[in-house]
Amino acid sequence: MKQLIISSINHNLNNAIALLDAIDSKTYQDTSVGPYYSSIGSHIRHTLDFFDCVISGLDSNNIDLTARKRDEVLSTSKESAIQHIYKLQETLLSYIDVNTDYLIHVTDNMGQGKVTVNYTLESILSHANSHTIHHYAVIGYILNTLGIEIKIPGFGYNPTSPINKREGI
Template sequence: MNTILQATLKTLQKTEYLLLNLDDGTLSDVSVSPYYSSIGGHIRHILDFYDCILNMDENNRIDLTARQRNINVETCCNHASDYLKGIIERLKTMETRPDLEVTVTDDLGMGATDMPYTYGALLAQANSHTIHHYAIINYILDRLGLTMKDHSFGYNPTTPQASGLN
């Protein structure tokens, strides 16, 4: 298994830990300003991103705008956990090379556009994207009076941290 895939799986394990320590009410709570988004909404968004990556077509095209947006993942820890486990299993069994050239469709704010990537670069982007959403989830947890026992949750590995945070 390549390093990018190993890092991706390690990062996604944090979602599993998070889901084991939340209830459905906390997962779907949208009371935190200023955006009123839920932890479940962020988890669904993260997993939808990976689902798109794993749904590459026979022409090596990946459409990041083709997201499932299943509301049950946002509101039910069991649904979110099942979705996560499915993504992890698909990642573990994938045989795509990191240097494989792919075409990625995304909407950067001006309509859908196609961009050349490598599969490895897209997985690296997904990993950073996940960590970014973990940081947002950490803000929501803080406002709800909850904390993660994993002090690296939401921190990019290159972010300087105070001593003792790992």
Template structure:
């Protein structure tokens, strides 16, 4: 398997660990300011991003603005785990032709645009995007008083750590 996909699966395994330590009430809790988003909404968003990548249209275009947004994934650990397992299984079955070109549709703030990507670049973006949302989830966990025993959860591998700054 390709290193990009291996990294992606390793990153997504953190979602498995997270979900195994949450209940539905915590998954869907929207009490943390300033955005009042839930852990579940961030997990659903992450998985929807991968679902888009894994399901290009008949013209080999991937529309990142056309996500599923299944609210059950945001509120039910079992539904979130099932969606995660589906995404991870599809990634494991994915071919290694990551240099293949694909057109990506996204809205960067001024309406939708189409951009040429390789699958490698898109999966690398998805992995960084996942880590970014893990950082937000980690913030929510902290505000809810929940300790999640993963010292690198939400940290990009290139982020300097306090111990490396001494």
């Protein structure tokens, strides 16, 4: 199961690389789309932050999703984001043969303060993948509003969406 999860994540990360290869830096950094005025780069950075929190917390068995690095270079430099994705994919592949028969403590802020809950490695990686897809949907909205059409099949759609509605951006 872990191999399928990591393969799915790497597929979605490859879609991010395809997107970054298809847009220019100005589009990557554009913050003109309301109501949040966030850039595609900020959404890519945010999704990478989530994965970085997972990786950073595994050794101590304490993943803190509120301790994001928020590296603005990833928000503004497509090339840095792509290189970060490649390193992330390599790290994820190294987890395929790791023993994960234990619970991992994951801390997040649910809006009323921090709470720590138990996950497995598979469940936090699945959560990170779903979180990434959610942000890809926002990126699709930004591109649509900017009048930019790029076709990446399934980008921004949950795999359970009906196929006739799952076109991608």
